[in-house]
Amino acid sequence: MWRVASRAEDKLIEQMSLELFREDPGIAPVPAENIRRTLAKLRAEPLRGRAVVLELMGKVEGYAFLTSFWSNELGGEVCFIDEIFVMNSSRGQGHGRTLVQTLLTPNNLWPERPVAIELEVTPANIRARELYLELGFTPVKNAHMRIRF
Numbered sequence: 001m002w003r004v005a006s007r008a009e010d011k012l013i014e015q016m017s018l019e020l021f022r023e024d025p026g027i028a029p030v031p032a033e034n035i036r037r038t039l040a041k042l043r044a045e046p047l048r049g050r051a052v053v054l055e056l057m058g059k060v061e062g063y064a065f066l067t068s069f070w071s072n073e074l075g076g077e078v079c080f081i082d083e084i085f086v087m088n089s090s091r092g093q094g095h096g097r098t099l100v101q102t103l104l105t106p107n108n109l110w111p112e113r114p115v116a117i118e119l120e121v122t123p124a125n126i127r128a129r130e131l132y133l134e135l136g137f138t139p140v141k142n143a144h145m146r147i148r149f
Helices: 007-024 032-045 097-104 127-132
Strands: 001-002 051-058 061-072 074-086 116-119
Touching: 001 097, 007 032, 007 051, 007 061, 007 074, 032 051, 032 061, 051 074, 051 097, 061 097, 074 097, 097 127
Parallel strands: 074 116
Antiparallel strands: 001 051, 051 061, 061 074
């Protein structure tokens, strides 16, 4: 079951986030300080989003960072799955699918139905890409671009 994370789970989320970037590295390593700042910001400003955890039989087996942004083009709030990670022992059991489906109705994870759910996936992560396509995600027309300061 996916639920909002508690402060007591921050260290575990940090460890899982670092594992995510070891398994599927980005352009540069993500420092642990970034993860701690994300958790603190989401807790202090819940309109920005929330950290959620996957709890199975009393044990945290995954996490996701859900963030919010308003899209003029789409006419409403978009839920962006910034990160999602499930422990190896719990993969392939439909937990990612359950998270996406849960976000489609107002609940404690996301207060209002978003106009869209977005996420990023690396080209090498074939398993995740196949799941997202099966769930109805489609590549967007515009390229993702960034300037970093």
